Amino acid sequence: MSNERRISAAGLSTRTTDGTALDAWFPKPVLGTADLEAEQAALESSAGPDERRGVVVETVSLTIDADAAPASTVDAYLRLHALSHLLVRPNEINLDGIFGHLPNVAWTNAGPVHPDDAARLLPQLKHHGIELQGLDKFPRLTDYVLPAGVRIADASRVRLGAHLSPGTTVMHEGFVNFNAGTLGASMIEGRVSQGVVIGDGTDIGGGASIMGTLSGGGTHRVSIGARTLLGANAGIGISLGDDCVVEAGLYVTAGTKVKVGDETVKAGELSGRNGILFRRNSLTGAVEASARAGVGVTLNEALHA
Ligand SMILES: CC(C)(COP(=O)(O)OP(=O)(O)OC[C@H]1O[C@@H](n2cnc3c(N)ncnc32)[C@H](O)[C@@H]1OP(=O)(O)O)[C@@H](O)C(=O)NCCC(=O)NCCS
Structure with a gap:
């Protein structure tokens, strides 16, 4: 793949306690390859568990090939970020099979929750003032x-x-x-x-x-x-x-x-x-x-x- 068709980013991914990735957030994705070590380290202070939602937030970094199909949830999220950061135009990045890599998520004002956990943890979520905003594969x-x-x-x-x-x-x-x-x-x-x-x-x-x-x-x-x-x-x-x-x-x-x-x-x-x-x-x-x-x-x- 040519360097211009790569996209690189460090970010934070929310996972359930059994390791299922629910989302990933990339503050500064770039075209091409990049040394992501310092950026990933800087995000470390925002990582950690959130017991209210039954999730753990982890740092991640990756480089993807815009012409290859998405290979994971984190990869799929980087493609969505690349579009919204205007690094690529619509229809100019491979999104084949993206739905299969995007789990359905209970989106709350505190971040993503697995739908099963949201149902189980509802009293606790309410107690903490956490509000459910939607059940969908894509966030706002x-x-x-x-x-x-x-x-x-x-x-x-x-x-x-x-x-x-x-x-x-x-x-x-x-x-x-x-x-x-x-x-x-x-x-x-x-x-x-x-x-x-x-x-x-x-x-x-x-x-x-x-x-x-x-x-x-x-x-x-x-x-x-x-x-x-x-x-x-x-x-x-x-x-x-x-x-x-x-x-x-x-x-x-x-x-x-x-x-x-x-x-x-x-x-x-x-x-x-x-x-x-x-x-x-x-x-x-x-x-x-x-x-x-x-x-x-x-x-x-x-x-x-
Ligand atoms: C189709 C449209 C562009 C025509 O507007 P226009 O070019 O300003 O034309 P006018 O309304 O001045 O009409 C010119 C002539 O065509 C006639 N005419 C207009 N629409 C007609 C229609 N659907 N069928 C027959 N005659 C029509 C008018 O009666 C007028 O006849 P006249 O020459 O005898 O007086 C306009 O009706 C329209 O739908 N605009 C969309 C606006 C919009 O929705 N914006 C988004 C907002 S959220």
């Missing part, structure tokens, strides 16, 4: 990484592994999955599914939906270009290029029949094209695509400061 991004220049209104709406570039705002109704995110300043008020990449200056309107590929049979990985507007409650199952607009409330899937002038095409044939307005004609009900000139949307700069 902001418990592990604080991306620079980004606003996230509701921490529970963005998973570790999200790639959020400076200037991005994720409002309460927005959601960003792992291995998905933004390449520039964007407004996210809808759902950004796994594998979806959003270009600079693009606005994903309130309640909008972007079709994913993890479940439900979808196979097309959607990407959206720059300065494009996905209207409120709109949805998209094809890629959009730069300077496009999808009318509020219109869902365009790959098979949607679209009128382009006098012709009818499937929306999939327009996938990725620049400068298109998709609109449902409110008189005929037909979905129409028309070329639009100029810049798509301009974000309200005051919201991205």
